[in-house]
Amino acid sequence: MTDARTAWKGLVAKALAEEMAERVPGAAAPSSDEIVIETPPDQAMGDLGFPMFAMAKRLRAAPPAIAQSLAARIAAMPEAAAFGRAAAQGPYLNVHLARAPEIEAILDKARAATWGQTAGMAGRKVMVEFSSPNTNKPLHLGHLRNNVLGESVARILGAAGAEVRKINHINDRGIHICKSMLAYMKRGEGRTPEDEGLKSDHFVGKYYVLFNELKAENKDIETEAQELLLKWEAGDPSTRDLWKRMNEWAVGGIGKTYARTGISFDLYDFESDTYELGRRYVLEGLEKGIFFKAEDGSIQVNLEDVGLDTKVLLRKDGTSIYITQDIGTAIDRHESWPYDKLIYVVASEQQYHFKVLFEVLRRLGFDWARDLHHLSYGLVNLPSGRMKTREGTVVDADDLIDELAKLAAAEIEAKGREESVGDLVSVSEKIALGALHYYLLQTAPTKDMLYDPEASLSFAGDTGPYIQYMGARASSIIRKAAKGEGRHLEGSLRPSKLESEADWALVRLVAAFPEAIEAAASKLDPSIIATYLHDLAQGFSTWYRDNPVLSNPDADLAASRLELVRAVRSTLEAGARLACIPFLEAM
Numbered sequence: 001m002t003d004a005r006t007a008w009k010g011l012v013a014k015a016l017a018e019e020m021a022e023r024v025p026g027a028a029a030p031s032s033d034e035i036v037i038e039t040p041p042d043q044a045m046g047d048l049g050f051p052m053f054a055m056a057k058r059l060r061a062a063p064p065a066i067a068q069s070l071a072a073r074i075a076a077m078p079e080a081a082a083f084g085r086a087a088a089q090g091p092y093l094n095v096h097l098a099r100a101p102e103i104e105a106i107l108d109k110a111r112a113a114t115w116g117q118t119a120g121m122a123g124r125k126v127m128v129e130f131s132s133p134n135t136n137k138p139l140h141l142g143h144l145r146n147n148v149l150g151e152s153v154a155r156i157l158g159a160a161g162a163e164v165r166k167i168n169h170i171n172d173r174g175i176h177i178c179k180s181m182l183a184y185m186k187r188g189e190g191r192t193p194e195d196e197g198l199k200s201d202h203f204v205g206k207y208y209v210l211f212n213e214l215k216a217e218n219k220d221i222e223t224e225a226q227e228l229l230l231k232w233e234a235g236d237p238s239t240r241d242l243w244k245r246m247n248e249w250a251v252g253g254i255g256k257t258y259a260r261t262g263i264s265f266d267l268y269d270f271e272s273d274t275y276e277l278g279r280r281y282v283l284e285g286l287e288k289g290i291f292f293k294a295e296d297g298s299i300q301v302n303l304e305d306v307g308l309d310t311k312v313l314l315r316k317d318g319t320s321i322y323i324t325q326d327i328g329t330a331i332d333r334h335e336s337w338p339y340d341k342l343i344y345v346v347a348s349e350q351q352y353h354f355k356v357l358f359e360v361l362r363r364l365g366f367d368w369a370r371d372l373h374h375l376s377y378g379l380v381n382l383p384s385g386r387m388k389t390r391e392g393t394v395v396d397a398d399d400l401i402d403e404l405a406k407l408a409a410a411e412i413e414a415k416g417r418e419e420s421v422g423d424l425v426s427v428s429e430k431i432a433l434g435a436l437h438y439y440l441l442q443t444a445p446t447k448d449m450l451y452d453p454e455a456s457l458s459f460a461g462d463t464g465p466y467i468q469y470m471g472a473r474a475s476s477i478i479r480k481a482a483k484g485e486g487r488h489l490e491g492s493l494r495p496s497k498l499e500s501e502a503d504w505a506l507v508r509l510v511a512a513f514p515e516a517i518e519a520a521a522s523k524l525d526p527s528i529i530a531t532y533l534h535d536l537a538q539g540f541s542t543w544y545r546d547n548p549v550l551s552n553p554d555a556d557l558a559a560s561r562l563e564l565v566r567a568v569r570s571t572l573e574a575g576a577r578l579a580c581i582p583f584l585e586a587m
């Protein structure tokens with residue numbers, strides 16, 4: 001509704017200026033930034049609402065009186081009628097848009113491949129780091145939340161006009177990797193994932209679990225792992241060989257999970273390449289007196305004045321720790337691609353780490369460090385309890401998706417819909433992903449959540465499959481129309497045919513798509529898109545139940561409603577893409 005919004009803002013500004021001149025002669029009229037537009041809670045109240053509270057003081061009058069006077073002024077403006085009419089309602093000036101031109105404009109916009117995209121973030125470079133697994137085990141449910149958040153935020157920012165780069169920072173070195181390696185050295189007997197018929201990352205994970213089991217019989221094994229790390233750092237050839245082989249298995253297997261879930265990256269960073277990067281900056285900071293050398297010889301920073309602790313940045317033996325490499329990586333990334341914003345999608349457990357990291361970078365004098373952002377997300381639990389890694393009872397990502405796909409296939413079979421869905425295996429997989437991704441995105445990122453697989457798969461209710469189902473319903477209407485079923489062929493699109501309350505309500509829902517993208521982009525919150533999709537799907541479902549489309553005896557109305565169904569379909573498809581929900585033609 002952007003064009004009409006702009007027009008109405010102009011009309012209201014003009015009326016306010018007149019009002020101002022009369023009530024407080026000589027004072028400056030309110031600027032257009034001061035004119036706020038809201039959406040009235042109920043369609044009957046209008047399409048746009050201008051609250052007058054903020055104007056009361058300047059105009060020295062009560063908000064309802066201002067609203068009434070503005071409504072009268074606008075009614076007297078000859079140019080206003082084409083855009084609709086304004087009415088005072090308490091402290092609000094509410095606007096009822098002229099429907100036909102608005103309908104025509106929306107249906108037209110929704111036909112474009114770029115429908116919904118805005119320019120709100122045009123010219124901004126945003127880097128999104130997400131997933132960033134360790135290479136000692138496969139992905140788990142927490143990663144699935146991370147992955148879909150990162151991918152979805154990246155797509156949303158792209159739709160809002162930003163130039164986006166997706167980065168995966170693979171933690172491929174350190175003690176955790178040495179543990180899987182050591183267990184493999186002890187028990188692996190040179191076997192490969194193929195020998196055991198295991199997906200390669202699962203194969204590596206099996207040895208990580210085994211390490212913890214071996215600990216029970218061998219209390220020196222932790223020390224052995226430390227020794228292995230030293231050998232790795234010294235570049236010992238056979239250690240490096242095994243490390244390389246196991247990392248390839250881990251990263252290769254994890255990559256298959258990304259491909260399966262539609263997640264991708266523009267760039268991979270490997271910690272083994274970057275872990276030395278930060279040291280130089282820490283030493284520079286020491287020289288400049290930003291950091292200090294503690295009694296034990298380690299380099300530290302005192303952040304007590306900003307409510308954080310004193311934090312080690314480099315060990316006493318000069319080796320890097322987790323934060324050291326993050327300092328170097330952020331700087332390196334900014335040098336190679338000067339981003340306006342870098343978003344780290346990382347679990348809320350690391351909030352302290354990122355607070356310290358951002359503060360340290362600011363103290364080192366990097367202005368861009370003000371635009372670093374930790375997109376922190378909460379835990380995902382299953383109804384059966386908290387997921388655990390060490391004990392090996394973690395909810396594995398691949399297993400979970402397999403399970404969901406199986407349940408989806410069973411549901412299709414139970415409904416006897418194998419014929420109509422086409423490829424059962426591929427459709428079940430898509431429903432599984434729709435269910436999973438919607439469920440994970442629907443909760444605001446910062447909140448902990450419970451993932452209920454059964455509930456997520458329901459075809460009715462607040463779920464991904466429900467949205468997919470409505471997309472399939474819209475597609476099916478369009479297919480029927482293309483086959484010549486219905487009366488639309490005898491008529492043609494007439495926007496004024498869609499002015500009834502029911503049709504207009506659906507048009508309004510479609511029209512809100514760009515605003516949902518803007519809001520989700522500025523808040524970095526894909527749950528806004530999830531909610532929007534649900535509202536649209538539900539609005540479409542109600543509308544379709546009560547309002548015949550193809551079978552409508554009025555041929556022009558049939559043709560016009562068919563156009564509206566097309567707009568709904570393309571909105572559902574584009575919106576679902578932003579939420580990583582596969583779109584289905586039939587289901």
Ligand code: ARG
Pocket residue numbers: 129132133134169171326344346
């Ligand atoms: N690999 C780490 C983990 O699994 C997360 C890395 C987050 N990214 C970062 N730049 N520190 O906990």
